[in-house]
Amino acid sequence: MKDISAFLAQRKHASLHRHRLTLNTPQGAHIAVEGRSYISFCSNDYLGLANDPRLIKALKHGADKFGVSSGSAHLISGHSMAHHQLELALADFVGYERVLLFSTGYMANLGVITALVDRKEALFQDKLNHASLIDAARLAQATLKRYLHGDASSLKQQMATVNDNSTHLVVTDGVFSMDGDLAPLVELSKVCHQNNGLLVVDDAHGLGVIGKQGRGTASHFGLASAPPILIGTFGKAFGTFGAFVAASDEIIEMLIQLARTYIYTTALPPAMAHATLCSLNILKNEEWRRQHLRKLISKFRTHAKQLGLKLGDSTTPIQPVLIGDTQQALAISQKLNAAGILTPAIRPPAVPQGGARLRITFSAQHTCDDVERLLCALEAATQ
Numbered sequence: 452m453k454d455i456s457a458f459l460a461q462r463k464h465a466s467l468h469r470h471r472l473t474l475n476t477p478q479g480a481h482i483a484v485e486g487r488s489y490i491s492f493c494s495n496d497y498l499g500l501a502n503d504p505r506l507i508k509a510l511k512h513g514a515d516k517f518g519v520s521s522g523s524a525h526l527i528s529g530h531s532m533a534h535h536q537l538e539l540a541l542a543d544f545v546g547y548e549r550v551l552l553f554s555t556g557y558m559a560n561l562g563v564i565t566a567l568v569d570r571k572e573a574l575f576q577d578k579l580n581h582a583s584l585i586d587a588a589r590l591a592q593a594t595l596k597r598y599l600h601g602d603a604s605s606l607k608q609q610m611a612t613v614n615d616n617s618t619h620l621v622v623t624d625g626v627f628s629m630d631g632d633l634a635p636l637v638e639l640s641k642v643c644h645q646n647n648g649l650l651v652v653d654d655a656h657g658l659g660v661i662g663k664q665g666r667g668t669a670s671h672f673g674l675a676s677a678p679p680i681l682i683g684t685f686g687k688a689f690g691t692f693g694a695f696v697a698a699s700d701e702i703i704e705m706l707i708q709l710a711r712t713y714i715y716t717t718a719l720p721p722a723m724a725h726a727t728l729c730s731l732n733i734l735k736n737e738e739w740r741r742q743h744l745r746k747l748i749s750k751f752r753t754h755a756k757q758l759g760l761k762l763g764d765s766t767t768p769i770q771p772v773l774i775g776d777t778q779q780a781l782a783i784s785q786k787l788n789a790a791g792i793l794t795p796a797i798r799p800p801a802v803p804q805g806g807a808r809l810r811i812t813f814s815a816q817h818t819c820d821d822v823e824r825l826l827c828a829l830e831a832a833t834q
């Protein structure tokens with residue numbers, strides 16, 4: 452077993468020790484943490500829906516109608532009308548034959564990859580994919596081949612080293628969670644078509660935020676044919692909880708038979724599915740939320756560049772400010788906190804060594820004034 456006290460001491464020594472903030476308020480642009488008020492620039496509630504009165508009402512209505520717990524796994528007796536309706540509405544929204552709900556995005560990723568990839572089979576992933584996708588490859592005991600970040604020619608090279616005629620999964624985040632940049636889906640799709648690859652896109656940060664009516668990264672690029680498998684989560688732009696996989700009828704049937712994180716777990720509370728259906732309608736129809744976000748992002752980037760800050764190549768609500776040194780990133784984050792701005796420093800191992808950063812995220816709930824206050828605090832903290 453690990454030496455627990457040595458491990459904890461080493462973590463503290465390396466400024467890598469993590470602790471949690473306790474919120475006194477609902478998630479939002481303005482929150483209170485341990486009794487102090489902050490403007491928060493660190494949630495994934497991009498559209499500002501997590502505390503929307505209509506969603507609260509839908510959740511209450513869902514509880515009145517369906518109770519609190521699903522009480523069972525989907526394949527036993529936990530699959531309710533609320534789940535079913537949400538699956539149909541999502542399939543229609545994203546334009547796939549069928550959708551399958553999962554209890555979290557983490558579980559959806561584990562489920563898809565372990566159900567579809569054989570042991571020792573090659574599996575291709577972007578170097579900066581989300582941790583759950585990397586864990587999925589480990590669990591599947593696949594031969595993981597990681598291509599250079601956002602680089603379709605690196606993928607092509609890697610695929611060329613595997614000479615067999617079977618189909619291989621190629622897995623990428625749509626919007627990368629720490630950098631906010633987009634996967635080059637047009638180029639990746641092309642490489643997949645030419646090399647017998649089946650593209651899987653985890654669009655946790657793209658859905659609701661980019662593309663026509665918030666349909667995500669593939670829609671943003673106007674992809675001629677949609678990626679065969681799309682994974683989405685509800686804990687981000689949807690403002691609720693849970694996840695889904697969209698694919699062909701055949702792939703979904705396969706997942707129902709084989710995805711252990713689908714089979715051996717309790718179904719999402721049906722009231723949550725009911726609230727998510729409400730959220731889907733808001734998300735596709737309230738274009739002003741995405742417009743406002745774009746305005747905030749462009750204001751931030753213009754002024755941050757004038758301050759000489761090192762920004763990422765991102766047009767999404769995820770805006771990293773690259774600092775590099777872990778101690779320095781922590782010090783800046785602490786100064787911002789003291790000024791009433793919440794933006795935690797992201798440190799290794801969540802990002803590569805020397806890649807410490809502030810991960811600033813915007814929400815449609817922020818005002819232009821909030822962004823100005825952030826910029827002033829950044830200017831003072833980085834001088």
Ligand SMILES: *Cc1c(COP(=O)(O)O)cnc(C)c1O
Binds near residue numbers: 555560624655686694
């Ligand atoms: C958040 C996230 C997940 C996990 O989703 P949960 O529903 O929070 O488990 C998976 N993939 C990506 C890219 C994510 O950002």
